[in-house]
Amino acid sequence: MTDQTYHAAVLGSPIAHSKSPAMHQAAYQYLQAPIDYDRFEVAVNQAAEFFASLDQRFGSRRRLAGFSVTMPLKAVLVPHMDHLSTRVQRLGVLNTVVFDEHGAAYGYNTDVDGVRLALAQAGFTSAAGGSMGILGAGGTATAAVAAAADMGLTQVVLYVRNPQRAQDALEVAEHFGLEARVERLETFVQQVVHHAAVVATLPAHAADALATELPSAGLPPLLDVIYDPWPTALAAAWQTTGARVASGLDMLLYQGVEQAKLFTQKVVVNPETIDWDTATQHMAAALALDVS
Missing domain, CATH: 3.40.50.10860 (Leucine Dehydrogenase, chain A, domain 1)
Structure with missing residues (x-):
């Protein structure tokens, strides 16, 4: 020392x-x-x-x-x-x-390691293919894209309010050899059960409306990067289905x-x-x- x-x-x-x-x-x-x-x-x-x-x-x-x-x-x-x-x-x-x-x-x-290890804490084990759903397209979303590659996933789907903001994340996905597409935020609840993991990078309360429409079972591990206030409406609703959740902490x-x-x-x-x-x-x- x-x-x-x-x-x-x-x-x-x-x-x-x-x-x-x-x-x-x-x-x-x-x-x-x-x-x-x-x-x-x-x-x-x-x-x-x-x-x-x-x-x-x-x-x-x-x-x-x-x-x-x-x-x-x-x-x-x-x-x-x-x-x-x-x-x-x-x-x-x-x-x-x-x-x-x-x-x-x-x-x-x-941050990439933070995403990957937090999802492991929430129960994600391993993947050979599969997709990550990402809510939002800012800087934390790009870290989630890189984490998806590290985790062995092959696809990311970006759920956003403004598709034009997703360009940087799409370019990052291309750099990491991932298939990527952009969807409107409101379509997330119809597709969520098809993902191997989900990362929510939206500001506090921005995903509250989705919480009331989630399926009652079959949800993958979620990382919601908010930690204040906690739990978010999305995280609380997710946990009521029996699925596991990691927080921004x-x-x-x-x-x-x-x-x-x-x-x-x-x-x-x-x-x-x-x-x-x-x-x-x-x-x-x-x-x-x-x-x-």
Whole structure:
């Protein structure tokens, strides 16, 4: 273990409500890793100035472990990276910045892992083909598209209010070799039982009208990325059928675990010896989640 203190933080706007500091601090306390995790309010028009001030703020970019990145900065920070993972190159958005020992910035996207692992928590096991239904077509929807490819699915169906907004997600699906089509949001309830998994990325209450029209049985695992308010009307109705549901907190946890693995690489001498199952339990406890 290094005797230096490194810095990490969540960036975004608004950021006061973020649960990332409590979650990450729980991990680094358990690991006895010398990482201080903070939060910084950074709007789109402040991003360039913030990155230009890193040496001044933290003494040196070399003392940074990394940043968790939330809205509205996930695409904005991509041009500020020195290196991009293949996943970020395909998606065009990041949620994680990692600094190497020289201070170079690397952009990653662990939202994809968050989607995949949250759906596993909700009961998704494996797939050889099959489709994912995705409500919405924004940045989280593109992460869901990539997760579908990782999960062995071969098709995504995007249910949207405005089909023109789905173009980015369709291009991402093409990059990952997935068949993709766009449907109107109101057709979702007629097709839901044909999907192997569903990810709802709509804002709070935007899917409430669908909740009253769901089939009474045969629903696949659902990840609803909202966590406040919880449960959403959609998630509550889903659970009444006996189907399993993961929340935005589950996604937050699992994407955060992957971030912590990246942030500790240059801080812990032998990172491969870390008990990440126990670290995950500590992070989950900070979110009041039971992932046993």
